[in-house]
Amino acid sequence: MKETYLTAEQIAKALRISKEKVSLLAKHGLFPKPLKLHTGAVLWSEKEVKDWVGMKQQTEDWISKDVDSRLF
Numbered sequence: 001m002k003e004t005y006l007t008a009e010q011i012a013k014a015l016r017i018s019k020e021k022v023s024l025l026a027k028h029g030l031f032p033k034p035l036k037l038h039t040g041a042v043l044w045s046e047k048e049v050k051d052w053v054g055m056k057q058q059t060e061d062w063i064s065k066d067v068d069s070r071l072f
Contacts, residue, residue: 005035005043015053 008019015022023042025031032048 004046006046006049007041007043008034011044011049 008022011022012019022031023034026034026044032044032052034042034044036042
């Protein structure tokens with residue numbers, strides 16, 4: 001299966017948080033680490049993000065039920 005990747009903008013829109021918050025969460029180890037490409041692009045593994053969201057939904061009420069999962 002081919003791995004797909006998401007931008008901070010896609011993640012922020014789906015989670016309804018800012019792009020800056022996505023980056024800060026990752027920086028502080030509270031979100032999956034991004035891949036930094038030689039082109040300067042910063043991307044997150046879609047699978048890792050989905051796994052993180054699933055774990056958060058099971059353990060906390062942090063993410064609302066209306067997360068736009070169509071973006072993943």
